[in-house]
Amino acid sequence: MRLNSIGKKIIRVDGLSKVKGKALYPQDIYMEGMLYGKTLRSSRPHAYINIDTSRAEKIDGVVKVFTYKDVPGKNCHGVLFKDHEVFCSERVRRVGDPIAFVVATNKKAVEEAIEVIDVNYEDIEAVFDPLEAMKEESVKIHGNSNIIYHYKLRKGDVEEAFKRCHVIVESEYKTPMVEHAFLQPEAGIAYTEDDGTIVVCASTQYPHFDQIEVAEALEVNKDKVKIINPAVGGAFGGREDITLQIHLAIAAKVTGRPVKAVYSREESFLAHSKRHSMIMRYKTGCNKDGKLLAMEAEIIGDTGAYASWAINVLRKAGVHATGPYEIPNVKVDSYAVYTNNPFAGAMRGFGATQVPIAHEQQMDMLSEKLNMDPVTFRLKNIFKKGSKTATGQVLEESVPIDRCIKEVADRIGITPLSERGGVV
Amino acid sequence: MKKIKLTVNKKEYMLEIKEDTRLIDLLRDVLGFTGVKEGCGEGECGACTVIMDGDIVNSCLVLAFQADGKEIITIEGVESEEEIHPIQQAFLDVGAVQCGFCTPGMILSAKALLDKNPSPTREEIRAAISGNLCRCTGYNKIVDAIERAALYLKRGK
Incomplete structure (x- = not known):
């Protein structure tokens, strides 16, 4: 087989424009007669709101202050559930929820106007601990339950298998939420073409989803919405949900002028998703030869105020809960839970990144209890060609984890006891 | 005013x-x-x-x-009318460019370094770009590119 790209050094297509500083990110686009926009965001985690924009609208230079009343179509969006509002109508569910969007002829007027929008907050009890949020009596963020997803994985009989284990370790692990902090803060510019088509230029990971969401909020056909994705200054999952696309589209449509918005770093932190923080309870057991027999895990992912990709993320956490180890008896329950925390969504690894904190610590503790070196212990249990995963997948292609572990052990100066002729 | x-x-x-x-x-x-x-x-x-x-x-x-x-x-x-600067060329050749948002700053920090110190050690390169974040975390390639750029600049002379 002749390969044209693989194994060859290819200079990326956008490389030259980037080293020259000519690559256009949305904040680099300036248009004749453009207006500036800025979002007013909730300062409370859970509250009913009343908004009065009249003072802001009187500020010199302010063209309009947009709120939920100005959304022509559906006041909602979301990649799985439409649980985000374009602008909060009655209630805010997290710090950072968008309430209004000020559009003015200059940046100063925008800043001044944001300060004088009156938001009357009537606080509601908030819940920040996902374990509390799972309880029947907890305050609900949306609908009747805060548990939006429960993934169950069952393989073999863990109860019976634990009885046969020589060593069992049990522990609880917590990972925090993580911010993507892509270097280019969200920015965008929207304008109307002569035939009424709304164009939104914004760095996004999902131009085709954005097009649908913008069209639904504007109540226009999809072919009347164009999303242009210029250079993207990093994303890492943090640009999978809508941030400013719909706000800009509505503002451009109503004012008939180009509207630009650039988030500050602080607003960027508030606006987009985070990596799901997780609570992971693990019980893992092996026989006296160090062969894993059983694993039981409960994983609770805090998705904050909105679902975003919670279902996919917690499913993936569940699927990957065993790590790269063949375990004949497995029971996993993973949950995605609403709270009033910042919302969580996609971030590098999509749920597969958190579980290694737990399963690898379990491996270390088991090997320590067995008095076996951790490299040998792992090599005994890893997936190989022909292994069956906990979900029943037979790995038929290349599975070179042994090479990876040996290479790592070698480079950090650990030689497995088995190769040193030691007792295993 | x-x-x-x-x-x-x-x-x-x-x-x-x-x-x-x-x-x-x-x-x-x-x-x-x-x-x-x-x-x-x-x-x-x-x-x-x-x-x-x-x-x-x-x-x-x-x-x-x-x-x-x-x-x-x-x-x-940074570039001349005819061609891009050797540092820019090195960033391209090594693959030190990902999302590109840190690239202009990285190249300028590299230039300020190489203008004063044409043969920096990797340690000196790291210190010179210590004020520039790359969230794609492509630091190794960036350091490689600056090392390569030092060679290009010497050859050009």
Whole structure:
């Protein structure tokens, strides 16, 4: 087989424009007669709101202050559930929820106007601990339950298998939420073409989803919405949900002028998703030869105020809960839970990144209890060609984890006891 | 308002500016040098790095009037008319460019280093770009590229 790209050094297509500083990110686009926009965001985690924009609208230079009343179509969006509002109508569910969007002829007027929008907050009890949020009596963020997803994985009989284990370790692990902090803060510019088509230029990971969401909020056909994705200054999952696309589209449509918005770093932190923080309870057991027999895990992912990709993320956490180890008896329950925390969504690894904190610590503790070196212990249990995963997948292609572990052990100066002729 | 005179990329500008205008806003919004990037607005990320009288500065932390009488180089001023700068070429050849948002600042920090120290160690390179964040975390390739650039520059002489 002749390969044209693989194994060859290819200079990326956008490389030259980037080293020259000519690559256009949305904040680099300036248009004749453009207006500036800025979002007013909730300062409370859970509250009913009343908004009065009249003072802001009187500020010199302010063209309009947009709120939920100005959304022509559906006041909602979301990649799985439409649980985000374009602008909060009655209630805010997290710090950072968008309430209004000020559009003015200059940046100063925008800043001044944001300060004088009156938001009357009537606080509601908030819940920040996902374990509390799972309880029947907890305050609900949306609908009747805060548990939006429960993934169950069952393989073999863990109860019976634990009885046969020589060593069992049990522990609880917590990972925090993580911010993507892509270097280019969200920015965008929207304008109307002569035939009424709304164009939104914004760095996004999902131009085709954005097009649908913008069209639904504007109540226009999809072919009347164009999303242009210029250079993207990093994303890492943090640009999978809508941030400013719909706000800009509505503002451009109503004012008939180009509207630009650039988030500050602080607003960027508030606006987009985070990596799901997780609570992971693990019980893992092996026989006296160090062969894993059983694993039981409960994983609770805090998705904050909105679902975003919670279902996919917690499913993936569940699927990957065993790590790269063949375990004949497995029971996993993973949950995605609403709270009033910042919302969580996609971030590098999509749920597969958190579980290694737990399963690898379990491996270390088991090997320590067995008095076996951790490299040998792992090599005994890893997936190989022909292994069956906990979900029943037979790995038929290349599975070179042994090479990876040996290479790592070698480079950090650990030689497995088995190769040193030691007792295993 | 205040009158200032400064040189950007070898061209002289006489400008009337507001006292609270930041250098980055002058460069981007007034003069159109959008290769100067704003990542944080508080001097943490280095995306807005420019060279001012031979030293790198965060243009988000410099007020425009402080650049009065100074000579500024932005990414747009690094290449010659005929070709891109050897540092830019090295970044391309090594694959040190990912999302590209840190790239202008990285290249300018590299230039400020190599202008003074044509044969830096990897340690010195790391120190020179320590004020520039790359969130794609492509630091090794960036250090490789600066090492390569030092070679290109020597060969060119």
